[in-house]
Amino acid sequence: MLFTSLSFFLFLAATLIVFAWLPRRARWFWLLLASLAFYASFGLSNIVFLFAVTFVAWAAGRLVACERPAIRKPALIAGLVLILGTLFVLKFYDFVAAEIEPLLGSVNALPRLGITAPVGFSFYAFMAGAYLIDVYRGTCAAEHDAGRLALYVSWFPKILAGPIERAGPFLQQVPTRLRLDPVLAAAGLQLVLWGLFKKVVIADNLAPVVDGAFRIAAYASPMELLIAVYFFAFQIYCDFSGYSDIAVGLSLLFGIRLMENFRRPYLALTTAEFWSSRWHISLGHWFRDYLYVPLGGSRTGTLRRYANVMAVFIVSGLWHAGLGYGVGWTFLIWGALNGFYQWTGLATRGAWRWLGERLPRLAASAWLRVLRILVTFHLILVSWVFFRADTVTQASTVIRRIGSALPGLPALAPRYPFTVDHAAGAALIALLLTVEILDERRPMRERLAAAPVALRWSAWYAAIFGLLLFGRWRSDAFIYMQF
Amino acid sequence: MEQVTAVRTTPRAVSAAWFIGIGLVIYALLLAGSEWLVYRNGRMNPVYKADVAAGDFDWVILGASHAMPLDFGNFNKEMQRRTGKKILNLAGSGTGPLYARFAFEHFLTRHRTRNLLYVADGFAFRAPVWNEGRFTDADLMARTPFHVSLAGLLVRYVVMGGVDPRALADYVAGFSKLNNRGRFQLDVWEGEASFDRAFKLSPSAERKRVEYLYPPVADERAGSERYFDVLADLIGIAERNDVTVTIVKMPLPPRFKSLLPGEATFDAALVSLAGRQGVSLIDWSDAMPDPGFYADTDHLNRKGVMEFFGKRLQPILSGTPLPTPF
Numbered sequence: 001m002l003f004t005s006l007s008f009f010l011f012l013a014a015t016l017i018v019f020a021w022l023p024r025r026a027r028w029f030w031l032l033l034a035s036l037a038f039y040a041s042f043g044l045s046n047i048v049f050l051f052a053v054t055f056v057a058w059a060a061g062r063l064v065a066c067e068r069p070a071i072r073k074p075a076l077i078a079g080l081v082l083i084l085g086t087l088f089v090l091k092f093y094d095f096v097a098a099e100i101e102p103l104l105g106s107v108n109a110l111p112r113l114g115i116t117a118p119v120g121f122s123f124y125a126f127m128a129g130a131y132l133i134d135v136y137r138g139t140c141a142a143e144h145d146a147g148r149l150a151l152y153v154s155w156f157p158k159i160l161a162g163p164i165e166r167a168g169p170f171l172q173q174v175p176t177r178l179r180l181d182p183v184l185a186a187a188g189l190q191l192v193l194w195g196l197f198k199k200v201v202i203a204d205n206l207a208p209v210v211d212g213a214f215r216i217a218a219y220a221s222p223m224e225l226l227i228a229v230y231f232f233a234f235q236i237y238c239d240f241s242g243y244s245d246i247a248v249g250l251s252l253l254f255g256i257r258l259m260e261n262f263r264r265p266y267l268a269l270t271t272a273e274f275w276s277s278r279w280h281i282s283l284g285h286w287f288r289d290y291l292y293v294p295l296g297g298s299r300t301g302t303l304r305r306y307a308n309v310m311a312v313f314i315v316s317g318l319w320h321a322g323l324g325y326g327v328g329w330t331f332l333i334w335g336a337l338n339g340f341y342q343w344t345g346l347a348t349r350g351a352w353r354w355l356g357e358r359l360p361r362l363a364a365s366a367w368l369r370v371l372r373i374l375v376t377f378h379l380i381l382v383s384w385v386f387f388r389a390d391t392v393t394q395a396s397t398v399i400r401r402i403g404s405a406l407p408g409l410p411a412l413a414p415r416y417p418f419t420v421d422h423a424a425g426a427a428l429i430a431l432l433l434t435v436e437i438l439d440e441r442r443p444m445r446e447r448l449a450a451a452p453v454a455l456r457w458s459a460w461y462a463a464i465f466g467l468l469l470f471g472r473w474r475s476d477a478f479i480y481m482q483f
Numbered sequence: 484m485e486q487v488t489a490v491r492t493t494p495r496a497v498s499a500a501w502f503i504g505i506g507l508v509i510y511a512l513l514l515a516g517s518e519w520l521v522y523r524n525g526r527m528n529p530v531y532k533a534d535v536a537a538g539d540f541d542w543v544i545l546g547a548s549h550a551m552p553l554d555f556g557n558f559n560k561e562m563q564r565r566t567g568k569k570i571l572n573l574a575g576s577g578t579g580p581l582y583a584r585f586a587f588e589h590f591l592t593r594h595r596t597r598n599l600l601y602v603a604d605g606f607a608f609r610a611p612v613w614n615e616g617r618f619t620d621a622d623l624m625a626r627t628p629f630h631v632s633l634a635g636l637l638v639r640y641v642v643m644g645g646v647d648p649r650a651l652a653d654y655v656a657g658f659s660k661l662n663n664r665g666r667f668q669l670d671v672w673e674g675e676a677s678f679d680r681a682f683k684l685s686p687s688a689e690r691k692r693v694e695y696l697y698p699p700v701a702d703e704r705a706g707s708e709r710y711f712d713v714l715a716d717l718i719g720i721a722e723r724n725d726v727t728v729t730i731v732k733m734p735l736p737p738r739f740k741s742l743l744p745g746e747a748t749f750d751a752a753l754v755s756l757a758g759r760q761g762v763s764l765i766d767w768s769d770a771m772p773d774p775g776f777y778a779d780t781d782h783l784n785r786k787g788v789m790e791f792f793g794k795r796l797q798p799i800l801s802g803t804p805l806p807t808p809f
Contacts, residue, residue: 006649457502457505461506461509465509465510468513469513469661469662470662474621
């Protein structure tokens with residue numbers, strides 16, 4: 001029951017109708033039932049994992065919240081090991097076993113689990129882990145009601161691919177703010193509409209070009225690979241941020257506010273800005289608060305700080321390894337490459353600051369800003385190749401083939417047989433970037449609210465009928481729900 | 484306080500009603516445009532063919548893709564010229580007896596025919612994907628013209644025939660037509676492009692094709708029994724409309740035929756059904772072993788169709804007495 005399916009729209013309508021009809025105090029329980037039904041639609045066995053994670057978080061949270069230090073810390077560690085350890089084992093055990101088995105010789109065959117993490121497990125395991133740490137730190141009260149904690153973990157708009165919402169802000173809203181507010185609902189519907197547009201019109205129309213080129217990476221022309229790499233950058237963005245917009249929008253329909261997960265990432269001036277405050281913000285904050293800061297963060301020595309940064313990105317790479325593009329070394333390289341970008345940024349930060357002070361007009365110029373955006377985008381673009389490729393060999397093939405043909409590409413481009421799909425993809429990317437640039441200067445919601453009604457309605461009709469006419473509704477997954 | 488609420492909500496409600504109303508008008512206009520495109524680019528869809536055909540017929544051909552080459556490259560016209568009979572081919576890609584019955588019932592609301600040639604394939608009597616599943620195929624529904632009567636027929640297939648209600652919702656709302664990526668392209672089946680080609684034997688292609696045609700099913704026997712019942716219904720409908728039914732099995736390359744699972748069981752069930760229903764059955768599956776007659780793993784090419792028609796089908800369509808059933 002994906003967000004893009006007819007059954008989901010029927011489910012949503014039924015959930016909303018009953019939600020509006022129920023007395024306010026009973027609404028959270030109805031939403032819990034709806035969330036469980038939604039998650040069970042991806043496989044009944046998934047519910048076992050969800051219950052187990054919720055129970056461990058709830059029980060460990062109660063112990064962590066007690067006054068006795070002898071219990072608090074062991075309970076925290078036990079809870080985290082159980083939840084995050086299960087995630088690690090489900091994700092990596094079979095892969096690691098397959099990698100080290102050849103080293104042990106044929107007589108030492110290692111047993112295999114043969115099961116993979118259920119859909120969305122990475123996300124709710126991280127949410128449950130965050131809850132335990134917050135309770136330990138005292139930034140969030142332990143939830144006494146296991147049902148409400150279950151709603152936090154299983155809340156259907158976010159269970160498959162986040163945002164990785166913190167327990168505190170979510171649970172504060174559960175008893176009091178569950179209501180059908182027309183203003184919030186209108187904002188929510190607008191977000192859902194834009195999220196759907198990004199997913200089914202942009203991402204899913206770019207996907208066939210990307211998949212086609214990566215499937216035959218060794219034989220595809222460099223131009224085809226280059227187009228695929230550019231398209232993938234926007235496919236992954238629209239697929240994932242589309243999901244997040246839908247999740248945030250759906251939550252608003254029920255009066256629940258979730259955190260913003262994407263903020264026009266391809267307009268970032270640096271890769272540090274990209275990762276810290278524009279791309280998958282909830283995960284970036286998770287790593288900052290629960291890994292980077294405990295490791296010492298920026299308040300340690302230079303070497304230690306560099307090591308911490310790299311550790312965060314490598315763990316992030318491991319977290320991303322999953323069913324989407326397989327579990328492999330590519331994700332480790334992807335993480336390490338982004339860690340390396342941060343190192344470079346840290347190492348050159350002083351020099352840039354010095355230059356900015358000496359040449360303030362240049363530092364403030366729009367041209368430099370555009371140049372920095374383009375450089376940052378292309379650095380991220382290179383890392384996406386490792387993210388998308390099935391193997392390191394395939395990634396290096398793609399980079400090598402594009403790299404070796406780059407000098408001749410300007411001459412090749414006019415003769416390349418561009419297809420309708422290429423033109424449509426480029427047009428959709430141009431549309432997206434136009435909206436994002438306008439949104440960066442002044443939020444689109446504000447612009448539309450201030451616009452004449454004819455223009456405002458035209459924009460919504462264009463989005464709605466764009467979905468109907470050009471959307472690809474047969475996709476069977478969002479990319480990130482598979483991680 | 485209540486008055487304030489009324490003042491605030493009324494314009495909002497009116498505004499919402501206008502927004503929805505204008506949206507519905509745009510939707511209706513787009514749907515009308517899509518329906519026009521269905522007719523402008525229509526060609527192979529069985530419902531479309533029945534709609535645009537004029538008058539009554541001597542023969543209607545039903546079946547899956549093995550019957551489609553009889554209408555490739557204007558060959559249907561050639562068959563009509565050589566037999567002096569009016570023939571309409573309503574075969575469709577991957578359409579089992581359930582969809583064939585649906586197409587035939589629609590045909591009978593507009594035309595009459597004296598004879599029905601049903602081309603039977605084992606795979607089509609086995610899996611729901613070739614029967615109930617065809618109604619949820621967006622590509623097929625996108626090319627199916629809208630009629631209130633057909634929507635009514637589809638309601639019956641949903642209620643009685645196990646067709647997914649979403650197929651009905653799609654057909655009535657016209658979503659597949661609006662969302663059709665090939666809306667500006669002619670409705671041709673990909674197999675027609677290779678009609679003049681001779682297939683180079685490929686065991687792996689044959690294996691893949693058989694795997695595609697015979698997907699795993701939960702209960703093969705129950706499925707088969709159900710679809711034989713549907714064929715019996717189809718024959719019953721034909722008889723009630725004074726239509727004579729002939730069932731045939733099209734020629735297949737020997738090696739491909741040898742790969743088909745449960746073909747002997749299917750043949751036996753078909754013989755039994757033909758006997759019970761008193762209809763003619765002709766098995767031509769071994770009639771043309773030369774691979775040069777095939778465009779791909781299992782469809783006749785132009786040379787094969789000409790040979791098949793000239794030596795086998797023409798006497799039947801012309802009204803020559805049938806050979807002894809097998």
